[in-house]
Structure formats: C-alpha cells, structure tokens
Amino acid sequence: MVQDATAFGVPLAVDKTEGPVTELSFLGLTLDTVAMECKLPENKLEDLKGAVKRECQLKNLQLRELQSLLVGSFSEIGANGGSRRAPVAEGIVADASQAAEELINASMVAGTWGAYAAAWKQWEEWLVRLGGAEEDWDMMLLLFIGHCRELGWSVSKLNMCMAGLAFGFKRRGMRDLTKVFLVKLAFRGWRRGNSIQDDRRPVSFGLLVDLRGVLESVCSSNWERRLFRAAFSLAFFGALRLGELVSTAKPGGVLLEDVDLYEYRVEFRLRRSKTVRKGKGLMIRLFAIAGCAVCPVLCLREYLSFRGRGFGPLLIHENSMFLSRFQFLSVFRKGLKKLGMEVEGFSSHSFQIGEATEATIRGLGEDLIKKIGHWESRRFHSYMRLGL
Known part of the structure; x- marks a missing residue:
C-alpha cells in the first residue's frame, strides 16, 4: 500500500499505518467494519462515567461543562448513520423530559387539563363519525359547532370546548382551526344570539x-x-x-x-x-x-x-x-x-x-x-x- 501511494506521489508515514484489520482506532474512536460500529474504547467510556458521577455531586454546573458531558455521552454510531445515546445520556434526557413535563402540567389547574382533554376526545370522535380527511377539517369544525348548537350547549360550554381544541391543535404543532375565518364568524354568531343577561343582584x-x-x-x-x-x-x-x-x-x-x-x-x-x-x-x-x-x-x-x-x-x-x-x-x-x-x-x-x-x-x-x-x-x- 505504501509503495502504491508513493507511485501516485502521496507520501505516507509508515509508523502511522496499520492493517489490513477489521477494527482500528481513529481520533479516539474504535471503528469496527464487521459490526459496523463506531464506539468509545472501554477505558474512555469508564472515564466518562466517572466524570458524570463527579459532576452529579456538584451543586452547580456551567453550561459548557454540561455540553461537554452530553457530547461525550453520544458514544456509539450505528451502521445506518443514526446515533444511539449511552445510558448516561439516556438518564439525563429522561430527567430533563420529566422536569419539562412537570412544568407543562403546572401551567394549568387539573380541572382545565381535564376539560381540554375531554374537548379533544369529542373532536376525535366527531372526525371518526364523519370520516373527514385532514384537508376537510375546516368544514368538519363548522359542522361540529352546528352539532353542538343542536344539542343545546351553552355559550360557556362551547367556549371551554373551543379553548380545548385550540390548545390541542397548538400542542400537536397543527394549524389552529378555531382561528379560521368562517369558524370565528359562526362562534361569534352563536355568542350574539345566546347572550344571557346576568341578573344576579349585588351587595352594595x-x-x-x-x-x-x-x-x-x-x-x-x-x-x-x-x-x-x-x-x-x-x-x-x-x-x-x-x-x-x-x-x-x-x-x-x-x-x-x-x-x-x-x-x-x-x-x-x-x-x-x-x-x-x-x-x-x-x-x-x-x-x-x-x-x-x-x-x-x-x-x-x-x-x-x-x-x-x-x-x-x-x-x-x-x-x-x-x-x-x-x-x-x-x-x-x-x-x-x-x-x-x-x-x-x-x-x-x-x-x-x-x-x-x-x-x-x-x-x-x-x-x-x-x-x-x-x-x-x-x-x-x-x-x-x-x-x-
């Protein structure tokens, strides 16, 4: 190989060549052509685990130090080019995911979460009932509002349902159909036609x-x-x-x-x-x-x-x-x-x-x-x- 490279004018350092082998080290990583893997050597993986354990005992951690640990935790690259997190990174991601979920849950009271979930369930059942494709959802929502009117829903009940649907669309990264022009007009018409005078008396x-x-x-x-x-x-x-x-x-x-x-x-x-x-x-x-x-x-x-x-x-x-x-x-x-x-x-x-x-x-x-x-x-x- 050295002679062939020299013939083409490409100098090679003999002391830095190795092979032919099916597994070698390159830039601190072990390349395995049989298992089709790129992984950290065991000694470096143990060093990384030790570093993570030490950092977990600290009261605070700078961002660049955390980023360094995360980068080091992505230790194996699969044959298809995708990455697989090491167990250490899996734990960090799981903890962060749980904390984020707790913050989201704390954004609203349990009653509101329940009402929003009920609204989305009603919407899904309506779609199944009518068999509407996603491109027809604008019309499906208009028909849903009309159906709720026929059922005798109050304005407040529809308000809560629409708020739940708006939240559901946004949470799923979908277009908020409650803001569609005709839907807004139908909702406004319902509210105007069902305005009820609040006759509760005040304590002066x-x-x-x-x-x-x-x-x-x-x-x-x-x-x-x-x-x-x-x-x-x-x-x-x-x-x-x-x-x-x-x-x-x-x-x-x-x-x-x-x-x-x-x-x-x-x-x-x-x-x-x-x-x-x-x-x-x-x-x-x-x-x-x-x-x-x-x-x-x-x-x-x-x-x-x-x-x-x-x-x-x-x-x-x-x-x-x-x-x-x-x-x-x-x-x-x-x-x-x-x-x-x-x-x-x-x-x-x-x-x-x-x-x-x-x-x-x-x-x-x-x-x-x-x-x-x-x-x-x-x-x-x-x-x-x-x-x-």
Missing part, C-alpha cells in the same frame, strides 16, 4: 352596613356576630369568590397563617384562586377606612380578638369548626330576610359584584378595578349594576 356598600346591623339578631353569640362581620367585609372589600374565602367540603379558604394584620391594613395570601395558577398564590391588601363600621381591618381585628392566633382556616366557629360555604350563604340569606328583602337573585357572587359596581361608581379606573377583583380580562363589566 349600604346593604353591607345594614347586614352588619341585623347580625345582632341573626347570630346567637358575640363570636358568631364578629365571625360573620369579618366574613362579609372581607368578601366585599376583597372582591373575593366564596371558594377563595371560606372552606368547602374540607378545611381551606384563607388560612390564618397567611394573614398579617397591621394598624392600618391587612394582608393575606390566596393559595388557590380561579384566576391564579396553582402554586403561585395571590397577595390581597385591604386598607383601613376611618369611621366605617364595616371596615375590613376593624372587623377582622374584632374577630381575631376572639379567634386568637394559630393555624388552619381563618374563619372558624367558637367550637373550632370551619365556616363553610353553606353556612355563609345561610346567614347571608337570613340577614336579607331580616331586612325585608327578597332572597332571590342574591348569590355567592353578590359581594364580588357589589365591589365591582361600587368601584365603578366611585370612578376607579379599569386597571385598578381588575386588580381589586384579580380579574385577568374585562369580564368584570358583566358584574356592574349601575342602574340599581
């Missing part, structure tokens, strides 16, 4: 003051009176959904350990909220109102003089049982009847609706009102009762 500031007065005769003890004064005041001034404030089937709502009471303000954290992602929480700050009998700071301070400090649900009865949603609404309705008012039309949202209305009447800007009620959209406009 004046009504809140009146409710405070009748609690003297509605509640059986000083503890209970102070409990419901605080509950009603926090619900109104915090524009809280009832599920954010009180317990439901189990202890929850605002927790005492999340409340900080100062001279002129109270701060508390909502661990769970309809508009807040799980784990993030939301801080609520309410300020004292001089000379106001339903001031949230005053009402809470009076209640805590009985409640004391500790842990668990903020709002509890004298027997340490938590205040439930049912009990809140029951005393609220008794108070309305005591005032000679019709109970019909008042609901758990009445305090939140009342705060949005009062804030609008007092000329607060849209951004501030959204912040008070922790609304992410302009939905609070549907809560305004300016004519009442």
Whole structure:
C-alpha cells in the first residue's frame, strides 16, 4: 500500500499505518467494519462515567461543562448513520423530559387539563363519525359547532370546548382551526344570539352596613356576630369568590397563617384562586377606612380578638369548626330576610359584584378595578349594576 501511494506521489508515514484489520482506532474512536460500529474504547467510556458521577455531586454546573458531558455521552454510531445515546445520556434526557413535563402540567389547574382533554376526545370522535380527511377539517369544525348548537350547549360550554381544541391543535404543532375565518364568524354568531343577561343582584356598600346591623339578631353569640362581620367585609372589600374565602367540603379558604394584620391594613395570601395558577398564590391588601363600621381591618381585628392566633382556616366557629360555604350563604340569606328583602337573585357572587359596581361608581379606573377583583380580562363589566 505504501509503495502504491508513493507511485501516485502521496507520501505516507509508515509508523502511522496499520492493517489490513477489521477494527482500528481513529481520533479516539474504535471503528469496527464487521459490526459496523463506531464506539468509545472501554477505558474512555469508564472515564466518562466517572466524570458524570463527579459532576452529579456538584451543586452547580456551567453550561459548557454540561455540553461537554452530553457530547461525550453520544458514544456509539450505528451502521445506518443514526446515533444511539449511552445510558448516561439516556438518564439525563429522561430527567430533563420529566422536569419539562412537570412544568407543562403546572401551567394549568387539573380541572382545565381535564376539560381540554375531554374537548379533544369529542373532536376525535366527531372526525371518526364523519370520516373527514385532514384537508376537510375546516368544514368538519363548522359542522361540529352546528352539532353542538343542536344539542343545546351553552355559550360557556362551547367556549371551554373551543379553548380545548385550540390548545390541542397548538400542542400537536397543527394549524389552529378555531382561528379560521368562517369558524370565528359562526362562534361569534352563536355568542350574539345566546347572550344571557346576568341578573344576579349585588351587595352594595349600604346593604353591607345594614347586614352588619341585623347580625345582632341573626347570630346567637358575640363570636358568631364578629365571625360573620369579618366574613362579609372581607368578601366585599376583597372582591373575593366564596371558594377563595371560606372552606368547602374540607378545611381551606384563607388560612390564618397567611394573614398579617397591621394598624392600618391587612394582608393575606390566596393559595388557590380561579384566576391564579396553582402554586403561585395571590397577595390581597385591604386598607383601613376611618369611621366605617364595616371596615375590613376593624372587623377582622374584632374577630381575631376572639379567634386568637394559630393555624388552619381563618374563619372558624367558637367550637373550632370551619365556616363553610353553606353556612355563609345561610346567614347571608337570613340577614336579607331580616331586612325585608327578597332572597332571590342574591348569590355567592353578590359581594364580588357589589365591589365591582361600587368601584365603578366611585370612578376607579379599569386597571385598578381588575386588580381589586384579580380579574385577568374585562369580564368584570358583566358584574356592574349601575342602574340599581
């Protein structure tokens, strides 16, 4: 071979030639022409494993060091030119994949994930039922909307379904058919033709003051009176959904350990909220109102003089049982009847609706009102009762 190369004027270093053999080392890699493999020698593979083990014991790792480990972990090249990760790299990729999946799952609450999955399942069943090819999906979605209309779906149910489909298309890297022009027109037409007037009545500031007065005769003890004064005041001034404030089937709502009471303000954290992602929480700050009998700071301070400090649900009865949603609404309705008012039309949202209305009447800007009620959209406009 050396003589043939020399004849063509190509000089070769004899000490660097080897062969003919079926396996040799080249640039630190072992080339095997029988197994059709390119792999790291065992000694280098052991060195790499040792390096990975050492790095895993460190508290931090620079990007270039991690990249070096990853590149070294791609140790075998198959006969077809594709790559196969070494076990070390497989572990790194698996851990990173699991972490990424956890982050994606944390982006929405479990209920939303369930609703989106149900919407996509309905869509797949519809496609199977009609046997539509992918190029016909625009029309299939239009027909699906028409079918849902015939079934008597509400606007809110269709809203959730369309949101689920939009998410499903994007997650799969597909074209979002919910943004197709005719689909958007059909959806808009449905909403315009099915707009329902929200007739839930608000708790105005004046009504809140009146409710405070009748609690003297509605509640059986000083503890209970102070409990419901605080509950009603926090619900109104915090524009809280009832599920954010009180317990439901189990202890929850605002927790005492999340409340900080100062001279002129109270701060508390909502661990769970309809508009807040799980784990993030939301801080609520309410300020004292001089000379106001339903001031949230005053009402809470009076209640805590009985409640004391500790842990668990903020709002509890004298027997340490938590205040439930049912009990809140029951005393609220008794108070309305005591005032000679019709109970019909008042609901758990009445305090939140009342705060949005009062804030609008007092000329607060849209951004501030959204912040008070922790609304992410302009939905609070549907809560305004300016004519009442």
